[in-house]
Amino acid sequence: MPLPEATALGNQYDGPRRSSSKKTQFHIETHDPFEDHKTLEELAAWCHRFSPLVGLAEEEPAETLLLDVTGIASLFGGEQAMNQQIENSFLQQHLMVRIGLGETVGAAWALAHYSGLHLLELPIEALRLPPAMVEVLNRLGLECIGNLVPLPRDELKARFGAILLQRLNQALGQQAEIIPQIHAPADFTAEWTFEHPVTQQRVIHEVIKQLIERLCFSLLKQDNGSLQLSYRLTCQDSEPVTFEVGCYRPSADASHLWKLTEAQLERLVLRHPVICISICSIRYSRLSRQQKELFDDSHVRQDSPLVTSLIDRMTSRLGRQAIVRCILQSDPQPEKAYRYEPLVGGSRSSRRANSHSPFSLLDRPLHLLAKPVALKNYAVAANGSPSWFQYSSEQHTVSRHWGPERIETGWWRQRGVRRDYYRVETEEGFRFWLFRSLQDGRWFLHGAFE
Amino acid sequence: MDHKIIQLRELLNRKESEKKPCQSISSGCLPLDRHLPQQGFQRGSLIEWIGGGVGSGASLLGMLAARSACRGGGALVLVDRGQSFYPPAANAYQLDLQNTIVVHPTTEKDECWAIEQALRCSDIAAVVAWPKRLTSNAFRRLQLAAEHGGSLGLLVRPTTARNESSWASLRMLVSPSVGRQGWRLSVELLRCGGLFGTKPIELEIDDQTGEVRDAHPRPLAAQLAGTTPDPRKARA
Numbered sequence: 042m043p044l045p046e047a048t049a050l051g052n053q054y055d056g057p058r059r060s061s062s063k064k065t066q067f068h069i070e071t072h073d074p075f076e077d078h079k080t081l082e083e084l085a086a087w088c089h090r091f092s093p094l095v096g097l098a099e100e101e102p103a104e105t106l107l108l109d110v111t112g113i114a115s116l117f118g119g120e121q122a123m124n125q126q127i128e129n130s131f132l133q134q135h136l137m138v139r140i141g142l143g144e145t146v147g148a149a150w151a152l153a154h155y156s157g158l159h160l161l162e163l164p165i166e167a168l169r170l171p172p173a174m175v176e177v178l179n180r181l182g183l184e185c186i187g188n189l190v191p192l193p194r195d196e197l198k199a200r201f202g203a204i205l206l207q208r209l210n211q212a213l214g215q216q217a218e219i220i221p222q223i224h225a226p227a228d229f230t231a232e233w234t235f236e237h238p239v240t241q242q243r244v245i246h247e248v249i250k251q252l253i254e255r256l257c258f259s260l261l262k263q264d265n266g267s268l269q270l271s272y273r274l275t276c277q278d279s280e281p282v283t284f285e286v287g288c289y290r291p292s293a294d295a296s297h298l299w300k301l302t303e304a305q306l307e308r309l310v311l312r313h314p315v316i317c318i319s320i321c322s323i324r325y326s327r328l329s330r331q332q333k334e335l336f337d338d339s340h341v342r343q344d345s346p347l348v349t350s351l352i353d354r355m356t357s358r359l360g361r362q363a364i365v366r367c368i369l370q371s372d373p374q375p376e377k378a379y380r381y382e383p384l385v386g387g388s389r390s391s392r393r394a395n396s397h398s399p400f401s402l403l404d405r406p407l408h409l410l411a412k413p414v415a416l417k418n419y420a421v422a423a424n425g426s427p428s429w430f431q432y433s434s435e436q437h438t439v440s441r442h443w444g445p446e447r448i449e450t451g452w453w454r455q456r457g458v459r460r461d462y463y464r465v466e467t468e469e470g471f472r473f474w475l476f477r478s479l480q481d482g483r484w485f486l487h488g489a490f491e
Numbered sequence: 492m493d494h495k496i497i498q499l500r501e502l503l504n505r506k507e508s509e510k511k512p513c514q515s516i517s518s519g520c521l522p523l524d525r526h527l528p529q530q531g532f533q534r535g536s537l538i539e540w541i542g543g544g545v546g547s548g549a550s551l552l553g554m555l556a557a558r559s560a561c562r563g564g565g566a567l568v569l570v571d572r573g574q575s576f577y578p579p580a581a582n583a584y585q586l587d588l589q590n591t592i593v594v595h596p597t598t599e600k601d602e603c604w605a606i607e608q609a610l611r612c613s614d615i616a617a618v619v620a621w622p623k624r625l626t627s628n629a630f631r632r633l634q635l636a637a638e639h640g641g642s643l644g645l646l647v648r649p650t651t652a653r654n655e656s657s658w659a660s661l662r663m664l665v666s667p668s669v670g671r672q673g674w675r676l677s678v679e680l681l682r683c684g685g686l687f688g689t690k691p692i693e694l695e696i697d698d699q700t701g702e703v704r705d706a707h708p709r710p711l712a713a714q715l716a717g718t719t720p721d722p723r724k725a726r727a
């Protein structure tokens with residue numbers, strides 16, 4: 042949910058308390074699509090208690106859980122009781138859900154997203170169509186699903202493409218739709234209980250090695266590789282020690298997983314004897330196999346096994362957030378013109394081809410300060426450009442400058458920017474990137490052409 | 492005396508070429524290539540640029556070399572402990588950001604470890620890093636890692652590193668100056684396989700086009716006639 046909407050919702054809940062002039066303090070977290078998807082997958086796995094077939098709807102971002110409840114409502118005492126039980130179970134986990142029960146996946150999705158008693162009365166949007174198509178249909182006066190039913194199917198297909206007909210047929214049960222299944226968590230767990238509490242690191246390492254081998258064997262049997270391993274070391278008279286190991290690509294290679302684990306174990310301090318060690322592959326996926334090229338392709342990319350292994354090793358030691366890829370954003374504000382995304386666990390769909398840069402080599406500095414540094418001592422020439430400035434106790438006299446390049450953006454954010462940027466060259470030839478804030482007239486250093 | 496120096500230079504060049512396979516990568520700027528023994532950098536070696544301070548242009552030359560190294564295939568690793576690397580600028584250098592791995596270590600030890608690991612990986616074309624301090628042992632480890640993996644280690648160091656020992660096969664001091672048509676960078680070869688005491692190379696980067704050219708080009712007639720002796724030919 043975007044921040045303004047979330048704030049409005051918070052204020053709405055805050056309503057009754059406003060009289061006491063006390064406002065809710067919001068806790069703001071950055072949206073992490075990877076964590077979001079991961080949590081939804083975990084919820085899907087948890088939902089196997091209600092249905093043997095659970096999946097996530099194919100939408101971006103995924104936000105709908107699909108449960109095949111054919112023939113099982115009677116086990117819960119009827120459809121209404123089943124819905125109530127599912128809703129209550131989610132509420133116990135502090136999660137609000139909207140449940141739609143339908144004859145087909147499409148109908149259930151529509152009823153969960155749009156309120157109504159009958160599928161045909163629901164708006165066209167409930168058919169999971171692209172917004173542009175919905176707009177066109179609305180303009181033609183087709184506002185609810187019922188309006189589409191009497192229309193000739195061939196003409197619908199010819200005019201709007203196969204997707205409209207497919208979605209309509211799927212909703213009405215005239216075309217099959219498969220639930221992309223999330224499997225119940227397989228038992229990719231290995232555990233070792235010691236007869237006596239153990240303190241020797243050598244023994245602990247040896248046991249972990251054996252457990253990894255055992256886990257890899259069961260993963261390989263199902264052609265799976267682990268993406269994330271969770272370790273739990275139960276200690277005597279103390280809280281268990283837990284840590285996780287992530288992989289860039291699914292792996293069932295025991296020696297590789299051991300190397301990643303070893304990097305974590307090096308940093309682990311065990312203050313109490315260990316009585317039990319358990320390893321669980323909490324995220325796994327099909328092992329990807331790559332056909333070898335007939336002719337050796339020298340163009341090695343990030344998908345090469347050696348690079349994958351390097352990414353895993355570095356992530357294991359430095360953390361997921363430390364190994365990243367750059368994604369350029371089309372935002373004119375310099376500090377928002379890019380973002381970093383972790384390579385391990387990052388969404389692959391957000392990969393964007395490098396667009397042609399609108400800048401030439403010396404338009405932007407290679408080093409940008411995390412936060413612009415306010416200049417305390419400086420002088421400005423008659424034409425508005427800086428004539429000298431002091432940075433880190435050194436005085437720099439400007440001999441040439443390029444600019445101003447006005448960047449005025451971000452008005453939709455709470456704090457927009459209005460800046461005049463100058464590229465300056467000092468008498469010694471050093472080049473810097475300065476700007477004058479048009480809001481308060483102060484000068485800042487934002488980068489250096491290193 | 493001159494004869495002895497030439498003999499020593501030849502001996503050094505021969506030893507260098509025996510040690511490493513003769514695979515050179517362009518430095519990314521032709522005027523600099525012309526002054527280097529193998530018309531570029533050797534794969535599996537460390538290249539060190541010592542910048543004359545903030546805003547000196549040393550990283551710029553590092554990025555041009557990284558771009559050149561990645562053209563032959565392989566990924567690029569940027570070990571950026573200061574977290575100041577600005578990707579949109581790198582995009583202007585035509586670096587393939589899709590094929591670039593950025594590492595943000597938090598400690599000096601982790602930074603050194605990350606550089607070493609990346610250099611050891613033979614599918615990495617180049618590693619760019621800005622280490623402020625490197626002990627002789629750590630530097631030697633990096634050199635061995637580069638030799639092992641065959642990657643190019645491009646290290647951009649602060650001025651204080653000039654007096655420290657180095658295991659880089661090529662060490663350059665970059666200092667800027669004011670150019671008439673662009674940004675002028677003076678590159679002094681502090682260490683370069685058998686070449687000692689050479690004159691600084693003056694490069695000029697065009698402000699409009701970003702083209703890197705020799706600040707003092709030889710006259711065209713002299714180039715065509717080949718009247719000015721080429722330093723490489725003199726060595727051969």
